[in-house]
Amino acid sequence: MYDIAIIGAGPAGATLARLLGTHYKILLVEKKTLSLPDGQQGSAKCCGGLLAPDAQRMLATMGLGLPRDVLAGPQLFAVRAIDVPNRIERYYQRPYLNIDRGKFDQWLTTLVPPGVDARQSCFFRSLDIADDGVTIHLAESGVLRTVRAGIVIGADGAFSLLRKQVFPLHPAPKSYVAIQEWCASPEMLPHFIALFDPEITDFYSWIIPKDGRLLIGSALRPGDQASTQFSLFKTKLRDMGFAFEEKGERAGALLLRPQRASQVFTGEGRIAFIGEAAGWISPSSAEGISYAFRSAVALADALGQGLDGFQKRYHRNTGKLRRNIRRKNCKAQVMYRPLLRKLVMQSGLRSIDVRLPEQP
Numbered sequence: 552m553y554d555i556a557i558i559g560a561g562p563a564g565a566t567l568a569r570l571l572g573t574h575y576k577i578l579l580v581e582k583k584t585l586s587l588p589d590g591q592q593g594s595a596k597c598c599g600g601l602l603a604p605d606a607q608r609m610l611a612t613m614g615l616g617l618p619r620d621v622l623a624g625p626q627l628f629a630v631r632a633i634d635v636p637n638r639i640e641r642y643y644q645r646p647y648l649n650i651d652r653g654k655f656d657q658w659l660t661t662l663v664p665p666g667v668d669a670r671q672s673c674f675f676r677s678l679d680i681a682d683d684g685v686t687i688h689l690a691e692s693g694v695l696r697t698v699r700a701g702i703v704i705g706a707d708g709a710f711s712l713l714r715k716q717v718f719p720l721h722p723a724p725k726s727y728v729a730i731q732e733w734c735a736s737p738e739m740l741p742h743f744i745a746l747f748d749p750e751i752t753d754f755y756s757w758i759i760p761k762d763g764r765l766l767i768g769s770a771l772r773p774g775d776q777a778s779t780q781f782s783l784f785k786t787k788l789r790d791m792g793f794a795f796e797e798k799g800e801r802a803g804a805l806l807l808r809p810q811r812a813s814q815v816f817t818g819e820g821r822i823a824f825i826g827e828a829a830g831w832i833s834p835s836s837a838e839g840i841s842y843a844f845r846s847a848v849a850l851a852d853a854l855g856q857g858l859d860g861f862q863k864r865y866h867r868n869t870g871k872l873r874r875n876i877r878r879k880n881c882k883a884q885v886m887y888r889p890l891l892r893k894l895v896m897q898s899g900l901r902s903i904d905v906r907l908p909e910q911p
């Protein structure tokens with residue numbers, strides 16, 4: 552019997568396993584193959600791969616430095632915000648670390664202590680909760696297995712099967728389908744571009760230069776229209792003068808956007824949630840890696856004092872993060888209201904002047 556079973560080895564799950572692995576008997580379950588036997592990289596999460604300053608601060612406070620091979624290029628120092636219908640654009644200084652998300656997740660799992668029973672290609676299917684523990688049903692490389700644990704942590708991301716199965720009625724954050732496509736381009740942009748266009752989405756779209764290609768993406772309302780909206784977005788980009796060529800490499804993922812702090816759910820009884828499974832993610836920028844780290848640290852601190860009463864401590868430890876979600880929602884009220892956004896961008900508040908190098 553394990554003390555703790557963690558479902559999902561993304562930034563949240565891998566961090567929790569790293570912090571608790573020497574104190575408890577832990578099972579870490581990951582459905583993906585993160586690293587292959589020949590040392591090659593396995594499948595990567597569909598992600599922009601930008602480490603925002605908050606995530607960088609968390610790495611600093613956790614005493615971690617980033618290995619060089621996790622970095623992608625170019626490193627970016629500004630975001631170019633484009634209000635498409637109003638044809639206004641501004642640059643804002645923002646020091647992002649441009650990373651290879653697959654390598655980043657793989658690196659985080661290498662930090663998990665050897666005492667943790669870490670299983671990849673292992674899919675969590677369902678569980679039964681009893682007074683004396685939880686029975687978990689897994690499919691490991693296609694073989695069905697049953698294990699037992701005292702508590703189970705859902706770190707299984709936006710689509711959390713665990714949250715859907717055990718707490719289907721708890722209010723969930725608003726959801727989006729994020730579509731991303733890797734494209735070839737003759738010009739390599741020196742900044743991250745965020746595009747606001749209500750005709751495409753009530754959230755935002757992006758272009759990220761990465762390792763010689765452009766990552767073009769958009770967070771769209773779910774449904775049959777998502778793919779059509781993405782095509783329209785690319786057409787509009789071409790009309791705006793962006794040159795790129797699709798290579799047929801497209802990925803999609805669910806993305807959450809908590810509109811109230813009450814939509815974030817830390818758990819109950821023997822089940823707790825961290826990272827995006829709980830709903831921890833910025834509603835204004837969709838930055839989720841720092842929230843995955845912060846919630847994992849908050850839960851690790853709560854569990855570090857023992858299993859009894861850990862839910863109360865975890866909830867208390869995340870008070871600041873809850874206030875952060877409220878603040879980001881206030882910010883979103885300005886960013887995503889067309890008139891307010893237009894006024895702020897027209898004013899040039901906090902923007903920087905950028906002189907682009909002349910084309911040869």
Ligand SMILES: Cc1cc2nc3c(=O)[nH]c(=O)nc-3n(C[C@H](O)[C@H](O)[C@H](O)COP(=O)(O)OP(=O)(O)OC[C@H]3O[C@@H](n4cnc5c(N)ncnc54)[C@H](O)[C@@H]3O)c2cc1C
Nearest residue numbers: 559561562563582598599600601675708729826827839840
């Ligand atoms: C298109 C897109 C772009 C984004 N760009 C950025 C960005 O640039 N910067 C940023 O900070 N955030 C970004 N985010 C958000 C960020 O990716 C997430 O918020 C963050 O990864 C959450 O970490 P997590 O550990 O909670 O979940 P995840 O990273 O989603 O990890 C969950 C893990 O659980 C595993 N899992 C799921 N279900 C099961 C199961 N049933 N059994 C076993 N394992 C399971 C998954 O394989 C995965 O490895 C983006 C999100 C999307 C969709």
